[in-house]
Amino acid sequence: MKNTILILFIALNFMAFSQEKTRILFILDASNSMNLKWDEQTRMESAKEILNQSVKDLNGIPNLEIALRVYGHQSNVTNTYQDCNDTKLEVPFGSNNTEAIRQKIKTINAKGATPIARSLEAAAEDFPNEKSRNFIILITDGLESCDNDPCAVATKLKEKEVKVTPFVIGIGMDLSYLEQFNCIGAYTEAEDKNSFQTVLKTIIDKALLNTTVQVNLNDANLKPTETDVTMFVYESGTNNLIHTLTHTLNRYKNPDTLVWDPFMTYDILVKTLPETFITKVKLHEHTHNTIQIDAAQGFLSLTSKYSAYNVNYTTRVSLIDHQKTINHQQLKSTEKYLIGKYNLEVFTLPRTYKEIEIKDKQTTSIDIPAAGTLELRLKTPATGQVFVLRGNESYEWVCNLNKKSTKQKWNLQPGKYKIIYRGKNQYSSSYTTEKSFTIKSNNTIYLTL
Numbered sequence: 001m002k003n004t005i006l007i008l009f010i011a012l013n014f015m016a017f018s019q020e021k022t023r024i025l026f027i028l029d030a031s032n033s034m035n036l037k038w039d040e041q042t043r044m045e046s047a048k049e050i051l052n053q054s055v056k057d058l059n060g061i062p063n064l065e066i067a068l069r070v071y072g073h074q075s076n077v078t079n080t081y082q083d084c085n086d087t088k089l090e091v092p093f094g095s096n097n098t099e100a101i102r103q104k105i106k107t108i109n110a111k112g113a114t115p116i117a118r119s120l121e122a123a124a125e126d127f128p129n130e131k132s133r134n135f136i137i138l139i140t141d142g143l144e145s146c147d148n149d150p151c152a153v154a155t156k157l158k159e160k161e162v163k164v165t166p167f168v169i170g171i172g173m174d175l176s177y178l179e180q181f182n183c184i185g186a187y188t189e190a191e192d193k194n195s196f197q198t199v200l201k202t203i204i205d206k207a208l209l210n211t212t213v214q215v216n217l218n219d220a221n222l223k224p225t226e227t228d229v230t231m232f233v234y235e236s237g238t239n240n241l242i243h244t245l246t247h248t249l250n251r252y253k254n255p256d257t258l259v260w261d262p263f264m265t266y267d268i269l270v271k272t273l274p275e276t277f278i279t280k281v282k283l284h285e286h287t288h289n290t291i292q293i294d295a296a297q298g299f300l301s302l303t304s305k306y307s308a309y310n311v312n313y314t315t316r317v318s319l320i321d322h323q324k325t326i327n328h329q330q331l332k333s334t335e336k337y338l339i340g341k342y343n344l345e346v347f348t349l350p351r352t353y354k355e356i357e358i359k360d361k362q363t364t365s366i367d368i369p370a371a372g373t374l375e376l377r378l379k380t381p382a383t384g385q386v387f388v389l390r391g392n393e394s395y396e397w398v399c400n401l402n403k404k405s406t407k408q409k410w411n412l413q414p415g416k417y418k419i420i421y422r423g424k425n426q427y428s429s430s431y432t433t434e435k436s437f438t439i440k441s442n443n444t445i446y447l448t449l
Helices: 043-057 098-107 116-123 150-159 176-181 193-209
Strands: 006-012 022-029 064-071 087-094 133-140 163-169 212-218 230-235 241-246 266-270 276-281 288-294 297-303 314-319 327-330 333-338 340-346 352-358 363-367 372-377 382-390 394-400 407-412 415-423 433-439 444-448
Touching: 022 043, 022 116, 022 193, 043 098, 043 193, 064 098, 064 116, 087 098, 087 116, 116 133, 116 150, 133 193, 266 288, 276 288, 297 327, 297 352, 327 333, 333 340, 352 363, 372 433, 394 407, 433 444
Parallel strands: 022 064, 022 133, 212 288, 297 363, 372 444
Antiparallel strands: 006 133, 006 163, 064 087, 230 241, 230 266, 266 276, 297 333, 314 327, 314 340, 340 352, 372 407, 382 394, 382 415, 415 433
C-alpha cells in the first residue's frame, strides 16, 4: 500500500555561466493515489494547480527550455496489475512551450502505478546532448511501486551532468523511508499545500539563479551547530528588510540551503543574546555561498530552593563593562547566551549581584537562596531604614520604613540586617535607635519596635 506522502525531487548541476542555457524537466506523478484528498482538493488537483502556475511564471525567461514527463496516466492500476512502463515525455524541451505544457497538464488524469526509477531513467534521455544546465523536478505522492533501484538511475543522470536532490512535502508522516534516496542526495520537508508551493518556487529559483546560500552559526570549534534563532536580512546599509528567517538545520544537521539575489549586498542581524550583526555580505553568482558567523553559545540556568516568595524574581543580564540590558530572565528558567562574561542583577531584596561566564555548550547554574520574612510591628509610626551587612565591612541600604504604618513586612535574602530608626514625632537625632536581626531562608522573624 502506498504511503500518503507528497514528494518533490529536484535534479541539478551547478556548473553554470550567466548565458548558458538552462533546461528544466518537470515529472508529474499521475498514479492512482493522487486522487486522495489533501486539504480541500485531491493531491492531483493541488499538484496540477501549483505546477500550472509555476510553468506560467517561467514564460519568456531567456535561455530557458522546459519539458513535461508524466507517469501513471495511461494504464489503470488494479489489485493484480500495474504497468511499470507507464511513463511518457508528453512535451519535449522547447523555448516557447509553456502554454503547451499547461494545456497538457489540464488533461492529465491520475489512475496508474508509480514507476519513479524508470521515469528518472527515461528522463536522462529527454535532455538534448548539447551543453546546458540540466534540472529535474519530480512531483509525487508515494513510494516506488515497481522494482527499479533509484541509485542505479543516478549513474545515468550523472552522464548528463545532472545531480539529483530530493525535496519532500509530507503530510504528517514518518519520512524515514526516504533514506533509500541517500545515494541520490539530501532532501528537506514541508507539510501542506502552501509549503509545497513555496518549496517549488525556491527550487525553480535555484535553477534560474543557480546562486544559493547557507548561514553557518558556528560554535567554539567552528562547527555550524547553532540554530533555532531568528535572522533579519537587510539590504546593506539600509532598513530595507529582505528576508526574515528562523535559522534551521536540515535532516542531516547542516544549515539549510537558501536562495538569495546574488546582485545585492546584505547585512545580517542574528537575534542571539546579545545580538550578532555582520555587514556588507556579498555573494558569488552561480555557486553555493557559505556565510560564517561566530555564534558559540551556552546556557544560564537560574534556580532556587522552594519558597513561595521567589516566584516573581527577575534577573537583569548585561555584558561586563556594558550597561545595556540584554535580557530579563525569570527565576527557574534556562536561556541561551553567546559565550562570554556577564553581570547579573537579581531583583531580590536586597539586590543580588554576580559575575558569571558562559561557556560553549555548557550550562552555568546560579542558585538564588530562598527568601526569609521580616514582619515588623511598631508601637507608633517611625522614620528609618533597613540595611544589610555586606562582607562584615559595610552596611548597604535595603529599603525605607513606611512612616504611615505600624505593620510592615518584607521578603529578604538570608543575611545580617540592621534597622536604624526614630519615632516619627521625635524631633531630635538623639532618639535614634538600632535593632539588629538575622534572616534565614524560609523563616519568619517577628520584631516589635
